[in-house]
Amino acid sequence: MPLNFETVKTNLYEWASSVSGGSPVIVYNENSPRPALPYVTLYLQSLVQIGDDYVPRPDGMGALTIVGDREFTLQVQAYGGDPITLLENMRSSLQKETVLATLREDNIVFVQHNPITDITLLLDTEFEARASMDILFRIAQTDTDNHGLILTVEIEENFSDGQSTVYSETVTITAP
Numbered sequence: 001m002p003l004n005f006e007t008v009k010t011n012l013y014e015w016a017s018s019v020s021g022g023s024p025v026i027v028y029n030e031n032s033p034r035p036a037l038p039y040v041t042l043y044l045q046s047l048v049q050i051g052d053d054y055v056p057r058p059d060g061m062g063a064l065t066i067v068g069d070r071e072f073t074l075q076v077q078a079y080g081g082d083p084i085t086l087l088e089n090m091r092s093s094l095q096k097e098t099v100l101a102t103l104r105e106d107n108i109v110f111v112q113h114n115p116i117t118d119i120t121l122l123l124d125t126e127f128e129a130r131a132s133m134d135i136l137f138r139i140a141q142t143d144t145d146n147h148g149l150i151l152t153v154e155i156e157e158n159f160s161d162g163q164s165t166v167y168s169e170t171v172t173i174t175a176p
Helices: 006-018 081-091 098-103
Strands: 025-028 038-056 061-078 108-113 122-123 126-128 130-145 152-160 165-174
Touching: 006 025, 006 038, 006 061, 006 081, 006 108, 006 130, 038 130, 061 081, 108 152, 108 165
Parallel strands: 025 038
Antiparallel strands: 038 061, 061 130, 108 130, 122 126, 152 165
16 A cells, blocks of 8 residues: 555654643644644655665566655654753654554654754744754555456467468467
């Protein structure tokens, strides 16, 4: 089954919600209303194919499963309160075997995190505390294809002298 990134986002949302210390978590959309501070946003930033996909030979019925690795970047930003501590707690949760096992159940594998960056800025007339962190994850892309097979071939051979059939034979070849 091909990847469904809505499912991936849901799984990452569940992880982030479970380790955000009670702060609301939203999947970032620029035109969505902002919740009350503090809160956390998730944004699927990039998707990269790693190497070439493995395309095996078809099985006995012409079906094959194509498998490839994908790496994606999840941008996590915290707003309000103490955003650096909040992101550090989320980052350190990725060292817990229970968290990693839960992500692996959803076929998501943690690779690495990038530094937590303070991106506090002036919003209207007040400073809003913000921090950002990028996290790399990997996931397997699997897809199936069915070329089908020709199991039976029928060859018909006819020779004629222009007026009548001199020779006619039908040969059927069946796959073993």
